[in-house]
Amino acid sequence: MSFFGFGQSADIDIVLNDAETRKKAEHRSEDGRKDKYFLFYDGETVSGKVNVTLKYPGKRLEHNGIKIEFIGQIEMYYDRGNHHEFVSLVKDLARPGELTQSQTFDFEFTHVEKPYESYTGQNVKLRYFLRATVGRRLNDISKELDLVVHTLSTYPELNSSIKMEVGIEDCLHIEFEYNKSKYHLKDVIVGKIYFLLVRIKIKHMEIDIIKRETTGTGPNVYHENDTIAKYEIMDGAPVRGESIPIRLFLAGYELTPTMRDINKKFSVRYYLNLVLIDEEERRYFKQQEITLWRKGDIVRKSMSHQAAIASQRFEGFSAMPSAGKKRFYFHFET
């Protein structure tokens, strides 16, 4: 555009066709704020309109083409420049030319594959968005609309309990049991801790939920641990033969599904950490991984056929070791 006087510019607006009916989901952004975004599932069509509104009516807007893209990308915080796009679709809305007045363009990305769930973490972000661009010689005008994608699973066929004997030789032996190895995000962890030998002075016991975000590969692997929950299950000193029940409702915590090796870039895994603390503040702990998955809501008749299939798609999990007693040693922290 011309350097002298007023150049023409435009505002872009992206509006989804089903904006009135489509559900929104809350998603925490990088700066910690919680915002609502339109919620999509794998396989659903993304369609809408791009409104290009000229800033100065009457003036022409010359452009190199108008397009809209649907992008799914992974962004590593330590390498911001490089975005890894795992989904990249483009629709050309207008060939290079000029706009004499504000105009609206229709677009449709049919049955778009959205293989991963949206995720904003400590060191990595996976996001989906629409980006409409009016190309110009010197500076493009673009607008982005962020979307949120959830991946759904059904009840796993195999969901064995976790049962293990743990201890420190001649000092402390316990058997812990959790009723499942795979829990959905609104599930309840039901379990028990059975004391077989107690020769130390225990003050209390808690169970923590730890989220481990792993980024990078090979020698540059980085784990970021975050304790999502600390839940005291016992206050006082137990003796041999006592059983302490566990009932931990997951719905109260901010959890995501377990994400394993997403596009070979990152993983998000969850662990239950059983911690016993003795009179001298020494901590004895045993971590155990659990798999978290997202359960679909009740399928309503008004949902499209594709969305119905998407909400019932089964995600294959590798089987956890079958229930059986194994002896492991406590990790020990002074």
Add this chain to the structure above:
Amino acid sequence: MAETIADTRRLYTKPQNLNDAYGPPSNFLEIDVSNPETVGVGRGRYTTYEVRLKTNLPIFKLKESSVRRRYSDFEWLRAELERESKVVVPPLPGKALFRQLPFRGDDGIFDDSFIEERRQGLEQFLNKVAGHPLAQNERCLHMFLQDESVDKNYTPSKIRQA
């Protein structure tokens, strides 16, 4: 696909043996540091403390014991544990070098309030250490707590329970 209410009933547990429930707990361990006594004369004086132990832990050979130890014995124990075990050994009460200088207004290291402060610190130190599962495997700890005297020429070793 109806919404099911999660089953939150407790898992089955074995009923507890009444002897276990009401009998003495298996973790009884009491250590006292008391009865400070100053022995010797003149510049060779030093203070000893009674270290009394009562326990039902099988790792201790004697269920009751009483020995006398001086501050340097505690220092020896701390150094041995730091070297031989992976335990993060808690600190001892201060060495009080200043108190050993001449021309003090008080009794220096034989001052009653100082001895009491030190006694408390030594008791805390021992309770913290003796209850540590890894420290309990060290020969030096058992020798310190239950042998008549501390043999500083001993061979460090680990105690394995019978």
